[in-house]
Amino acid sequence: MTLQMSSTQTATPELRQWILEQAQAGHSPDAVLQAMVQSGWDEEVALEALEQTLSGFLAERSAAGAGLPAPVPVPEPRLDGRARLALPDGHEIAVVLQMHEPRVVVFSGFLSDAECDALRDLAAPRLARSETVDNVTGGSEVNEARTSAGMFFARGETALIEVIERRISALLNWPVENGEGLQVLHYGPGAEYKPHYDYFDPAQPGAPSILRRGGQRVGTLVMYLNTPEAGGATVFPDVRLEVAPVKGHAVFFSYDRAHPVSRSLHGGAPVLAGEKWVATKWMRERRFD
Numbered sequence: 001m002t003l004q005m006s007s008t009q010t011a012t013p014e015l016r017q018w019i020l021e022q023a024q025a026g027h028s029p030d031a032v033l034q035a036m037v038q039s040g041w042d043e044e045v046a047l048e049a050l051e052q053t054l055s056g057f058l059a060e061r062s063a064a065g066a067g068l069p070a071p072v073p074v075p076e077p078r079l080d081g082r083a084r085l086a087l088p089d090g091h092e093i094a095v096v097l098q099m100h101e102p103r104v105v106v107f108s109g110f111l112s113d114a115e116c117d118a119l120r121d122l123a124a125p126r127l128a129r130s131e132t133v134d135n136v137t138g139g140s141e142v143n144e145a146r147t148s149a150g151m152f153f154a155r156g157e158t159a160l161i162e163v164i165e166r167r168i169s170a171l172l173n174w175p176v177e178n179g180e181g182l183q184v185l186h187y188g189p190g191a192e193y194k195p196h197y198d199y200f201d202p203a204q205p206g207a208p209s210i211l212r213r214g215g216q217r218v219g220t221l222v223m224y225l226n227t228p229e230a231g232g233a234t235v236f237p238d239v240r241l242e243v244a245p246v247k248g249h250a251v252f253f254s255y256d257r258a259h260p261v262s263r264s265l266h267g268g269a270p271v272l273a274g275e276k277w278v279a280t281k282w283m284r285e286r287r288f289d
């Protein structure tokens, strides 16, 4: 067994690969650990890398055995341990919280107050129209259970939308072309978005035609355009996580399989007082034209 010591002592893809090779060659976890320690790895760091790699490997194997879809690449911010990030447009944001399973990252300052207000002003007149259409088609009941009103912008529709879409793309390392048009949702008092998955259920009859255009959804960025007086958190029931809706903040989450094992179940909790405005960007696997 040979192993290069890395100066940063983190579980790099090369290290994970090496650990798996040792395990597959029949070396016991303890022998692998000893080899790592002898190569200069701190024992605790080595143990953690070993645990993560082997448990990840076993989860993959049992998932494949259960007939789950294979994981696909997903958007991912490059944080490199930084709490503050300067994006290419000069905009500075901060990392408030991150969770690894499911992958959830909360950012502050993603949109400026002026950008939030401008987005709401642009969307507001069109929300009303979308409500009328829902009433005419009889779809309003379903929509009311999810949210009071919504609308989509076309990609790059205005200069502001374009700036925001480029910022999202730079943060998440995912092409602008893979993004759906920005959606704005308005929740009045009592409105909510019941827990749901953003990916399309592959078992639904409509899935093949939806997936033909850009493939699956693999990531979501929800941007808060105001701070509701009370309620309206974005909740992840599987991990009992609640993200507070704060004007300008954004929550990113990804799901590498269109399956509940992604634990990406989430919803918008009822607005208890005041109102709530969000903009949502969904990322697809491929170009969404």
Ligand SMILES: O=C(O)CCC(=O)C(=O)O
Residues within 6 Å of the ligand: 185, 193, 198, 222, 232, 233, 234, 235, 266, 267, 268, 269, 278, 280
């Ligand atoms: O309003 C929220 O907090 C969640 C929105 C959401 O789940 C979505 O737009 O898909």
Ligand SMILES: [Fe+2]
Residues within 6 Å of the ligand: 196, 197, 198, 220, 266
């Ligand atoms: Fe959602």
